[in-house]
Amino acid sequence: MTSDDNLPVPELALYHFPGACSQVCVFALEHARLPYELRLVDLKANEQAAPGYTGVSPLGKVPALLTDGEVITENAAIQTYVDALRPRAGLFPQDGSPLTAARRQAGLSLCGGTLHPIVRGLANPSRITEGDPEGVRRKSVALGIKSFGVAERRIASTGWWFDEWSLLDIYLNWAVSVAASTGFDFAPFPTLAGLRSRLSDLPAFRRMLEIEAQSAAALERRRQSA
Numbered sequence: 086m087t088s089d090d091n092l093p094v095p096e097l098a099l100y101h102f103p104g105a106c107s108q109v110c111v112f113a114l115e116h117a118r119l120p121y122e123l124r125l126v127d128l129k130a131n132e133q134a135a136p137g138y139t140g141v142s143p144l145g146k147v148p149a150l151l152t153d154g155e156v157i158t159e160n161a162a163i164q165t166y167v168d169a170l171r172p173r174a175g176l177f178p179q180d181g182s183p184l185t186a187a188r189r190q191a192g193l194s195l196c197g198g199t200l201h202p203i204v205r206g207l208a209n210p211s212r213i214t215e216g217d218p219e220g221v222r223r224k225s226v227a228l229g230i231k232s233f234g235v236a237e238r239r240i241a242s243t244g245w246w247f248d249e250w251s252l253l254d255i256y257l258n259w260a261v262s263v264a265a266s267t268g269f270d271f272a273p274f275p276t277l278a279g280l281r282s283r284l285s286d287l288p289a290f291r292r293m294l295e296i297e298a299q300s301a302a303a304l305e306r307r308r309q310s311a
């Protein structure tokens with residue numbers, strides 16, 4: 086099979102857990118209409134620590150993408166790779182400008198390097214400390230107010246990281262949804278809070294939500310039969 090840019094399309098398999106940041110990669114593959122196999126890793130059952138999976142992802146994290154048998158780890162790298170396979174899918178702006186490229190990298194770094202650890206501290210504080218998890222949670226709230234504030238100011242004028250939606254808005258929405266599920270207050274950040282409803286206009290976003298629900302149900306069945 087070839088892509089719309091006549092690049093050969095590799096055989097793809099994505100390792101995913103519903104609700105995890107790997108949902109951004111699900112969206113990317115769906116929007117780019119690339120065929121892929123979805124392989125579920127049950128983080129609740131600690132499957133990420135099993136040797137079968139650490140052979141794929143040495144840190145035992147999702148997402149990981151197999152492409153013709155080669156592994157790509159790190160969400161930002163997978164997003165960049167999928168965009169490179171299908172540049173005309175419109176996952177990121179393609180104006181070729183160095184400033185746009187730098188802003189894209191800034192967004193990927195903000196989501197992966199800053200917001201992700203904060204939402205982890207909100208959702209799973211006891212996995213970060215051997216001491217008082219409540220202290221980690223409180224600190225994560227304070228860091229979240231500052232860092233989500235930066236993201237809110239960035240997207241406030243257009244509603245998106247760039248002038249139009251991009252994969253960065255899907256990534257931001259993931260961080261917002263996890264933080265919101267812990268009770269983090271998004272009232273001061275209305276543009277971030279409205280991301281999900283604006284993104285729901287995209288067919289691939291709705292497909293991603295369906296895949297999330299189907300994956301959660303499949304894992305529940307797997308646990309019941311274990």
Ligand SMILES: N[C@@H](CCC(=O)N[C@@H](CS)C(=O)NCC(=O)O)C(=O)O
Pocket residue numbers: 104105106107128133145146147148158159160161197
């Ligand atoms: N730096 C990695 C972080 C990925 C990550 O932390 N994924 C979480 C799910 S959102 C995970 O797999 N956690 C399992 C664990 O830490 O045991 C990336 O950006 O891809």
